[in-house]
Every structure is written in C-alpha cells, then in structure tokens.
Amino acid sequence: MKIKPLLALTLLFAALPFLGVRPAAAQADQFPFPDALAKQLAARASNYTEVTLDRKMLNFASNFMNNENDAEGKRIISKLRGIYVRTYEFDKPDQYTAADLAQIRSHFESGDWSPIVKSHSKNDTDDSDIYMKTVEGEIQGMFILNAEPKELDIVYIDGPIRPEDLQGISGNFGIPSNLGSGKNPQLQTRKAGPQ
Amino acid sequence: MVSQNDQHSDPPIDGFEQHLRDQLALRSAPAGFADRVMSRIAPQPRRTPFFWRPLWSLTAVAAVLVLAVFGGVEHDRQQRIAGERARAQVLLALRITGTTLHDVQQKISAEENLPNHPQPAEIENR
Numbered sequence: 001m002k003i004k005p006l007l008a009l010t011l012l013f014a015a016l017p018f019l020g021v022r023p024a025a026a027q028a029d030q031f032p033f034p035d036a037l038a039k040q041l042a043a044r045a046s047n048y049t050e051v052t053l054d055r056k057m058l059n060f061a062s063n064f065m066n067n068e069n070d071a072e073g074k075r076i077i078s079k080l081r082g083i084y085v086r087t088y089e090f091d092k093p094d095q096y097t098a099a100d101l102a103q104i105r106s107h108f109e110s111g112d113w114s115p116i117v118k119s120h121s122k123n124d125t126d127d128s129d130i131y132m133k134t135v136e137g138e139i140q141g142m143f144i145l146n147a148e149p150k151e152l153d154i155v156y157i158d159g160p161i162r163p164e165d166l167q168g169i170s171g172n173f174g175i176p177s178n179l180g181s182g183k184n185p186q187l188q189t190r191k192a193g194p195q
Numbered sequence: 196m197v198s199q200n201d202q203h204s205d206p207p208i209d210g211f212e213q214h215l216r217d218q219l220a221l222r223s224a225p226a227g228f229a230d231r232v233m234s235r236i237a238p239q240p241r242r243t244p245f246f247w248r249p250l251w252s253l254t255a256v257a258a259v260l261v262l263a264v265f266g267g268v269e270h271d272r273q274q275r276i277a278g279e280r281a282r283a284q285v286l287l288a289l290r291i292t293g294t295t296l297h298d299v300q301q302k303i304s305a306e307e308n309l310p311n312h313p314q315p316a317e318i319e320n321r
Binding site: 070 | 275277278279281282284285286287288289291292294295296298299302303306
C-alpha cells in the first residue's frame with residue numbers, strides 16, 4: 001500500500017469537521033418578552049428561572065429523552081416550536097407594576113390570540129391570564145401569566161398543543177390530572193369576552 | 196618620470212601580453228576529462244521530504260487516527276452532557292408549565308368557592 005495517498009486521505013478526513021459550516025452560535029429568541037423588562041425583573045427578584053428552548057433545542061433534547069417517563073413529554077415537544085418560561089420570586093411585594101404586566105400581555109392581545117382565562121385584581125398583583133393562539137381551528141400556542149404579590153410566572157408555548165397533551169403529562173410535571181379533560185370547568189367557563 | 200608623449204603612444208606588445216594571450220587561447224580539454232569528472236561525482240540519492248518517509252507517514256497517520264478517536268469520544272461526551280442539560284431544561288419547563296397552570300386553576304377554584312364570586316362575564320372588571 002502506498003503511504004502518500006493514505007496520509008493525504010487521513011489528513012483530509014481529519015480536516016473534514018473543520019470544513020463544515022458551523023451552525024449559528026445562537027438563534028434569535030422567538031419569545032416576545034421585552035429584554036429590558038426581563039432584566040429589570042431579574043434584578044429585582046430574589047430568585048428567578050429563565051428557560052428558553054427553541055425548536056432546535058427541543059429537537060436536540062428529545063434525542064436524550066429516552067426514559068419511559070419522558071415518553072409523553074417527548075411526544076409533546078416533538079410538535080412544538082419553542083417553550084419559554086420565566087419565573088420571578090420576590091422578597092417583597094410591588095416589585096412589578098401593572099404597566100409591566102400590560103407590556104407582557106400586549107403581544108397576546110391581538111392577532112390569533114384569544115384569552116381563555118382572564119382574572120385581574122384591582123391592584124394588578126394577583127392576576128391570571130391564559131391565552132390561546134388558534135389558527136384555522138387548531139391551537140398553535142399558549143401563553144400563561146400568573147402574577148402574585150411576590151411571584152410572577154410566565155409561560156409561552158409556541159406550537160400545536162392540545163388539551164389532551166396537557167392531560168397526557170399530568171402527574172409527571174405537576175399538571176392536575178383533570179386539566180383539559182372537560183372535567184375542569186374553571187378553565188372553560190371562565191372564558192373572557194373579546195377585548 | 197614618464198613624459199606626456201609616452202602616455203599617448205600605443206603600448207608595446209611585450210612578453211607578458213603574449214604570455215597572457217597564450218594562456219587564454221581556446222584549448223580542448225584533455226581526452227577523457229569529462230569521463231573522469233563524471234566518475235568522481237557519486238550518484239546522490241534523491242532526498243524525499245521527511246514527512247513522506249514511511250515511518251513518519253505511519254506515525255502521522257496513527258497520530259491523526261488517535262486524535263480522531265479521542266476527539267470523537269470527547270465530542271460524544273460533550274454532546275451527551277449538553278443533551279442531558281437540554282432534557283433537564285425541557286422537564287423543568289414542562290414542570291413549571293404544569294405548576295403555573297395548576298396555580299391558576301387553584302386560584303380560580305378558590306374564587307369560585309367564595310360566597311359572592313363573580314360571574315365569568317364580570318371577571319375582567321373585578
């Protein structure tokens with residue numbers, strides 16, 4: 001066997017990974033949550049959690065969800081374009097304002113979004129909102145905002161998610177088992193009227 | 196001392212010049228000269244670059260293969276770590292989604308259990 005072609009081939013093989021086009025380091029965040037507000041809230045919070053999972057990350061994660069317990073979650077995220085979660089815990093109340101909440105909600109108060117639950121207190125410190133995005137009769141997104149005096153939770157799920165999906169992960173992820181099954185009248189009868 | 200007239204006159208062809216002409220005259224090489232020169236030049240083997248020599252080449256190939264194997268193993272390890280982290284984030288996101296929905300549900304249930312809880316149409320203006 002001639003050595004030169006072998007060496008040349010080996011060097012070429014070794015160089016291949018470096019010739020490939022690398023993916024972009026970071027993709028644009030699809031979560032319509034104002035960055036400046038997120039930073040302000042994080043600065044005021046005693047504890048906060050930010051989870052940003054776009055479709056690429058969800059696909060990547062699903063490759064590692066091979067446990068039996070992950071099966072339902074894997075099935076659900078396989079259809080999603082993103083999951084974005086922000087939770088802020090504060091040491092004292094009044095760390096966010098009604099204007100902050102209005103700014104967060106603003107994106108979901110137009111277009112294909114419609115409120116499913118809208119429960120607001122007078123001082124805007126105990127609000128709950130659930131919005132659904134419906135496109136041609138299919139749910140294509142869900143936004144949940146839960147504001148308490150010392151806590152603010154925001155969840156945005158981008159992509160098709162059905163009540164059965166929520167029911168499927170019940171018990172595994174803290175979701176009540178009767179959610180979305182039709183046995184839970186609260187989320188359905190408390191539908192707010194159009195804006 | 197040389198006079199001015201002497202400087203402008205042609206120089207005489209003396210014995211030195213004649214000797215120089217004799218020495219520089221075209222002359223054939225002695226018979227067999229070229230063969231003798233060529234025979235004294237030993238045939239030099241063509242030198243190949245060190246990295247094309249078999250030992251070096253094999254060493255380089257082996258080194259690249261070892262690096263590729265270890266690189267692959269390390270890459271797999273990093274991918275697995277990143278994957279486990281992504282999986283944990285997905286589970287955390289789903290858990291927070293669940294608890295947030297649960298909190299909303301609990302809150303609304305509690306409101307409904309109040310004696311004068313508002314009707315659905317009134318909720319917005321509460």
